[in-house]
Amino acid sequence: MHTPSSNLVGWGYYAPERVVTNDDLAQVMDTSDEWIRTRSGIRERRYASDGVHTSTMSIAAAQQALEKANLSADDLDLILISSSSPDYLTPPVSSQVQHGLGASCGAMQIVVGCTGFVYALVTAQQFIATGAYQTILVVGAELISRWLNFEDRSTAVLFGDGAGAVILQATEEKCGVLGHVLGSDGAGAEHIIVPAGGIAEPPSAENVAAGRTSIKMNGREVFKFATRVMGRALMEALSQAQLSPDDIDLFIPHQANARIIEYAAQQLNLPMDKVVVNVDRYGNTSAASVPLALCEALDAGRVRPGDTLALVAFGAGLTWAAAIFQLGLHIPALQTTTEEEIFSA
Numbered sequence: 151m152h153t154p155s156s157n158l159v160g161w162g163y164y165a166p167e168r169v170v171t172n173d174d175l176a177q178v179m180d181t182s183d184e185w186i187r188t189r190s191g192i193r194e195r196r197y198a199s200d201g202v203h204t205s206t207m208s209i210a211a212a213q214q215a216l217e218k219a220n221l222s223a224d225d226l227d228l229i230l231i232s233s234s235s236p237d238y239l240t241p242p243v244s245s246q247v248q249h250g251l252g253a254s255c256g257a258m259q260i261v262v263g264c265t266g267f268v269y270a271l272v273t274a275q276q277f278i279a280t281g282a283y284q285t286i287l288v289v290g291a292e293l294i295s296r297w298l299n300f301e302d303r304s305t306a307v308l309f310g311d312g313a314g315a316v317i318l319q320a321t322e323e324k325c326g327v328l329g330h331v332l333g334s335d336g337a338g339a340e341h342i343i344v345p346a347g348g349i350a351e352p353p354s355a356e357n358v359a360a361g362r363t364s365i366k367m368n369g370r371e372v373f374k375f376a377t378r379v380m381g382r383a384l385m386e387a388l389s390q391a392q393l394s395p396d397d398i399d400l401f402i403p404h405q406a407n408a409r410i411i412e413y414a415a416q417q418l419n420l421p422m423d424k425v426v427v428n429v430d431r432y433g434n435t436s437a438a439s440v441p442l443a444l445c446e447a448l449d450a451g452r453v454r455p456g457d458t459l460a461l462v463a464f465g466a467g468l469t470w471a472a473a474i475f476q477l478g479l480h481i482p483a484l485q486t487t488t489e490e491e492i493f494s495a
């Protein structure tokens with residue numbers, strides 16, 4: 151029997167309205183626009199306003215994705231939300247999103263740091279390939295600004311908030327995830343960590359005051375790790391798909407640092423016009439970064455039906471993941487976008 155593939159039929163994203171520039175941060179900590187731009191490529195990021203949560207951002211992105219796919223929440227068979235900054239430690243944010251959308255299917259939260267969306271996408275594909283489910287919503291959403299310690303300039307300047315969503319639907323056509331790698335090395339756990347607030351160190355007035363309930367990162371170590379794993383993971387995923395770097399139409403890497411992205415593109419010998427970079431406008435939005443970049447590329451008409459995308463991410467764990475994802479030939483929402491673009495040009 152033919153194994154069903156996954157077609158990407160809808161997408162949507164939510165970027166909070168509040169723009170925080172490097173100069174804004176330089177008003178509250180000892181940093182500068184020059185340092186942030188040259189070290190990371192970031193110019194500005196978005197911070198969610200009061201009243202906006204990871205669940206609300208996810209719902210907004212998911213509603214757009216449903217609309218683009220011309221589907222309703224009732225059509226969903228499964229909801230996967232990748233987030234490391236859920237509204238609560240428990241309940242899982244996935245159930246809040248299921249309820250908010252008015253869906254009645256199962257829902258789960260996938261917590262794999264910045265790598266979460268690629269893990270979730272690959273997981274969705276497995277449920278579709280087995281024939282268990284037909285239509286799956288996959289979201290990456292993070293609200294990290296409320297977790298930042300503004301006395302720790304080395305980490306605080308890098309992160310931002312946002313959400314991106316896609317809908318995968320079963321099809322007979324050969325497309326979807328053609329090759330993937332999921333990696334984890336817990337030996338590097340301390341390099342990206344929120345030390346307190348969990349079971350190992352429950353929250354207390356002392357650890358809150360000491361900034362231990364905020365995110366801490368050893369940027370230099372993560373930088374070295376990222377440059378080590380990205381190219382290797384992509385080559386492995388490409389070889390599984392029986393493809394080479396020349397077959398990649400668009401490279402959509404995790405948006406943590408422009409220098410890391412450029413290094414990975416060089417390793418694959420990919421020209422920068424085949425690489426999506428929006429880290430300058432959003433900073434590092436963790437699990438939201440790959441879907442935000444993917445959605446923007448789809449909206450901008452940078453992606454055509456049948457294109458081969460290379461997605462790669464790395465982050466807390468330490469973890470990494472790569473997926474070679476081919477779009478189907480029949481994506482009504484993409485055709486509409488492209489025609490609109492042509493007529494408005």
Ligand code: UT7
Nearest residue numbers: 181182185189190264303304307369370372373406407465
């Ligand atoms: O999604 C999770 C994945 N995370 C990442 O991918 C992050 C990966 N790492 C990075 O992107 C880079 O390592 C950073 C952008 C975080 C830092 O760049 P770097 O070139 O590795 O700088 P560094 O950490 O080696 O720091 C260099 C200097 C230090 O001063 P000294 O010790 O040389 O005097 C820092 O204290 O820059 C100083 N510094 C800052 N200066 C101004 C650190 N943060 C800041 C800041 N503003 N915000």
